[in-house]
Amino acid sequence: MSGLFEVVLQLARKHVCVAHQSPLGETTPECYNCGSKNVFMLGFIPAKSDTVVVLLCRQPCAAISKDISWNAALWAPLIDDRSFLSWLVKPPSEAEQLRSRQISFAQINRLEDLWRENANATLEDLEKPGVDDEPQPILLRYEDAYQYQNIFGPLVKIEADYDKRLKESQTQTDISVRWDLGLNHKRVAWFNLPKLESGEVRLAVGDELRLRYQGELHKSWEGVGHVIKIPNNVSDEIGLELRRTEGVPTEITHNFIADFVWKSTSFDRMQLAMKTFAVDEKSVSGYIYHKLLGHELEPQVLRTQMPKRFSAPGLPELNHSQMYAVKSVLQKPLSLIQGPPGTGKTVTSASIVYHLAKMNPGQVLVCAPSNVAVDQLTEKIHATGLKVVRLTAKSREALDSSVGFLTLHRQVANSTTHVELQKLIQLKNEQGRY
Known part of the structure; x- marks a missing residue:
């Protein structure tokens, strides 16, 4: 039906x-x-x-x-x-x-949303006060940063709550585990996740999982680790490297529970950024402030010495459209570059970073929405000859990457200027803990 x-x-x-x-x-x-x-x-x-x-x-x-x-x-x-x-x-x-009782698709959607919080919710619960409270709609323009925060803050909170419920609902039980010891002397649990195989959940290398045992053959135990291997053409197993090796029930192989660990870090940073935007008038320039609020402004052109060549060394030659994008970005305080896949946005972005670094003394912060995108940008920027430091989450430090030699922790480990630090790093690697 x-x-x-x-x-x-x-x-x-x-x-x-x-x-x-x-x-x-x-x-x-x-x-x-x-x-x-x-x-x-x-x-x-x-x-x-x-x-x-x-x-x-x-x-x-x-x-x-x-x-x-x-x-x-x-x-x-x-x-x-x-x-x-x-x-x-x-x-x-x-x-x-x-x-039959007539029910609209809007009521179905609202009831489904309620079921995520309360599995026993009924249509009558839709009529309760507060259930239908809708957040304020976003605006085309905002009076000030406080209004901006008051509208977007609750929306970010709703998104965080939903993301948390979604993560916590992905718990899987009755898991069989195969134990192993990694080269770094850390315990690795190998197991299958049926929900992952069916496509109900997503998992990436570096994600955190919590493994629990609450059976009768061992006292209750739980351990948190990060995923070091996901299913591929060779094996459907997932590899989870545990943070701590003490008390791991390696003699037990059945009846484990796997929880997806939810982290609020990204949402906390969003809320902090909006709060800072509202209370600290020096957090952004006046031009950026009014642009974010949607205010009409006269176009601002930066007085900069344009490079003679817009193509960066070590990168492919830019076409006319890409050169125009680079020239435009270098003259504006805020820019947006759009283009379908394969149009060279990464090369164009790396070229922009190269020229910004050459034109302005100091550091250039480069961000991207995913680790893959950051790695690609890092590789391209490094090819121009600039000194690049790739920052990664602590949970991803043990993962292999094409730009691993540019990561902060790897550059620190390879530094020969601090002998005492090298000894501490070696001790940490030998013992497999901090």
């Missing part, structure tokens, strides 16, 4: 359990061959000899099926026109529809 389909979409679920009133009875549809339960990939093929249908996933089973009793050309999805097929989910009769 279309309503049920909307609920499945809203919850971002891929598995459904058909109710016992269904013609098929209470069951979870799955692929006959591989057992996949992704309802968006499932379809059916009528069997030639029997009055039955066979459920097969679109890829790869239906595509490669060679069973002579099935006609793969007749494969059809279980969902048609945003509704489940009638023989899978029985449509209500006219009498049932008359007796």
